[in-house]
Amino acid sequence: MKTLKKHLESSPVKASAACRIDCGGTLDIKTFYYPLRHLSPCTFNIALDMKTQVRLLPYSAGQIKVSSRGFRPEVYPADNAPFSGPLGLIFAIAAYFRVDGVHIEILSESPPRSALGGSSTAAVALIGAMSDALTGDDTPRMSTRQIVLLAHAIEEAVAGIPCGLQDQLAAAYGGVHAWYWPGAPSDPPFKKTEVLKKEDYATLETHILLAYCGVPHESQDINSKWIDHFVRGKARRFWPEIVSCTNEFVRAMTAKDWDAAVRAMNKEVEIRRKMTPEVFDEKGEALLKSALAHDCGARFTGSGGGGCIWALGREENIRMLSHEWADILSTKEGAKLLDARVDPNGLEVTRY
Secondary structure (H helix, E strand, C coil): CEECHHHHHHCCEEEEEEEEEEECCCCCCHHHHCCCHHHCCEEEEEEEEEEEEEEEEECCCCEEEEEECCCCCEEEEHHHCCCCCCCHHHHHHHHHHCEECEEEEEEECCCCCCCCCHHHHHHHHHHHHHHHHHCCCCCCCCCHHHHHHHHHHHHHHHHCCCCCCHHHHHHHHCCEEEEECCCCCCCCCCEEEEEECHHHHHHHHCCEEEEECCCCCCHHHHHHHHHHHHHCCCCHHHHHHHHHHHHHHHHHHHCCCHHHHHHHHHHHHHHHHHHCHHHCCHHHHHHHHHHHHCCCEEEECCCCCCCEEEEECCHHHHHHHHHHHHHHHCCCCCCEEECCCECCCCCEEEEC
């Protein structure tokens, strides 16, 4: 066990990583992408300049404290911290690094449980911070790829169910990417394709809109249903079409063909609604209806069922939609439009 108390008293560590909006989620889970490998499944995401920040501060030797907005702070002996509960993933990462004497403070700019990949983003930021704090003569700093894969592995182990990789990738790499999944275990775990370059981000931001519906989501509920149905052969016929829609969406976004991207997005959403109508709650249904009326696409983030919804469309349509969405959201406490600027950097680690 390595006590970080004295080290952090002289050199605290801060790291931040990006949340994301997406299309084609779930295809980043092995349960889906191996059987569908002949179709070249991919997942698209946009990293947002809506960061989750992790700070490592000194604390009592032998103890670990974790605090995060929206949750009660928890303190445990370093060798006996539970991996269950809302902060269990954070304690599991601390256990992996075998550290104590640290206060892990999580500051998130996104609403709690907003389906923007917040827990995975925090995991990436924490591993980046831990790697920096422990780097020395005998311990090299972890690469971005290593951080991503470790964050995913620990999260999947703690969750006890198959988990996707897109959240960690967006958090660590930033930008606007399509992620292609391996066809064999010997292949690399992901392939990164840049869909839009940094000089395109300002244009993209005029074509998207992001709303928080005011209702926290439970990603495991709908994801577990999709996985269970796929494994049992129920509704499996829909998934090749979801792959096709996502690939078409990526092609359209790469060409900045907003109308084609809207059509592909709406088709993908329509298919998923057939399988699980609950991906949109009542407020989400109102936002979707409004987006369609303005010739825009609208999609839940992550696996839906609460959290956020994002829209895509022509600049003038998005401008009109923003006023209507603001009116719809005003009737729900906590619901609001969110800033949808693109984050180009992903994971950033500093000492202060």
